[in-house]
Amino acid sequence: TTNEASLLGLGAMGAALARAAATKGRRLTVWNRTSAKAAPLVAAGVTVAASVAAAVAASPVVIVCVTDYAATRALLEAALLAGKTVVQLSTGTPQEARELAAWATARGARYLDGAILAVPSQVGGPHANLMTSGSREAFAAAEGVLAEMGAVRFVGEPPGAAAALDLAVLSSLFGALLGFYHGARLIEAEQMGVDGLGELMAATAPAIGEMIRIDAESIHHGRYEAPEASLEICWRSMDLLGRHAREAAIDGSFPGFAAEMFQRGITAGFGDEAPAAMIKVLRAASAQK
Ligand code: NDP
Structure with a gap:
């Protein structure tokens, strides 16, 4: 049996x-x-x-x-x-x-x-x-x-552990997918084929996974100093993405949201820290609500 x-x-x-x-x-x-x-x-x-x-x-x-x-x-x-x-x-x-x-x-x-x-x-x-x-x-x-x-x-x-990891993976995945849809629109607006972006992302996926692993380590150990790329640089990238959206006259929702999030990190004083310092912004927000 x-x-x-x-x-x-x-x-x-x-x-x-x-x-x-x-x-x-x-x-x-x-x-x-x-x-x-x-x-x-x-x-x-x-x-x-x-x-x-x-x-x-x-x-x-x-x-x-x-x-x-x-x-x-x-x-x-x-x-x-x-x-x-x-x-x-x-x-x-x-x-x-x-x-x-x-x-x-x-x-x-x-x-x-x-x-x-x-x-x-x-x-x-x-x-x-x-x-x-x-x-x-x-x-x-x-x-x-x-x-x-x-x-x-x-x-x-803990019975909730699998569901917690599942929701956290879904958050990571759908966050990336929304960014991808904006990227696909950007490529279309430049009269390029989205298939090329798909291939590039597939090739880059292991490096992105590694970045996320390093960010998770930072958060786990609470270490955000001396980053290779700072939170402010992330904000700059998203601000640039927003400028491109205006230039190309395409929807700017995604870069607007992303720039606003990183801006909150800079306002909180974490501009020179690793982007993983965003976790501290989210912690502060959950304490308020
Ligand atoms: P479907 O909509 O294809 O199937 C739903 C199933 O649930 C059917 O068997 C349906 O029965 C049954 N059902 C719903 N309500 C009742 C009820 N009140 N009483 C009895 N049976 C009920 O969904 P999926 O199979 O895609 O998803 C099932 C689960 O798996 C979901 O929780 C989903 O999140 C999860 N999952 C799905 C993934 C996917 O890619 N599809 C990926 C990962 C997880 P009936 O046939 O009679 O309608």
Whole structure:
């Protein structure tokens, strides 16, 4: 029975998780609210349960991947969770993870919270990163099946840890994406091909990742002195980007926002420090609100 798992939720992500595990030989029981979505997976060898309760009863490990925590809670209400390992892979906040952990634990389950850093087409391959946190015993029980879905890691016992890292990665990613969209508009306005920018960014990505790692070290150790490039230089770059937007008569929202943020760092007296000193501006702001 250790080779068995159940999966609730066969949306874009749930279906990809199910397919990855089933094609690697996992005995999987699935359930989805809209039952027709299970049909294409039957050929991959999954068993379809008629109810949530039946799906939960079928396996020691129960993985959930639906829209959100409210939907997860509504589904699990209908099942007997005692003795089960519940793995929640739907996206949410650390607080939601803590609440569901307490709720599931009170019903006798071991709880593992997880976050998927991948799009469905990457699931099952080396680029799908899966972070988990919560009960170590739950991790030990679920690691095998989760490893079939992606590169899985346990990031700590606080149940909210995986969700916190997930949200922090989303913030980093979407911040970069918004900057990229402005960059793409800038390139278009110069009558150049955006494909060239894509290739350049892919080539530069490891260096950017390294800059972020160094910034994270600075913040972790609280060291912002003698930077290679100062916070003021960052402001200058964003101010230049704003000047270009005006010259080229393109939307200036992104450079306006970025310049304003760095300007706050300069106003607070951190112009000569590393750009990571921006964390001190954000700390001061959260204390006020
Ligand atoms: P979809 O919208 O494709 O699927 C949503 C799933 O949730 C469906 O199975 C749906 O059932 C089910 N569902 C929603 N509400 C309820 C409910 N009240 N009761 C029962 N079932 C419900 O979303 P995804 O599969 O893309 O996403 C699922 C989770 O995975 C989300 O939390 C998302 O943030 C996360 N995720 C998704 C990624 C992606 O790229 N797609 C990337 C990383 C994480 P039904 O089929 O009946 O509608």
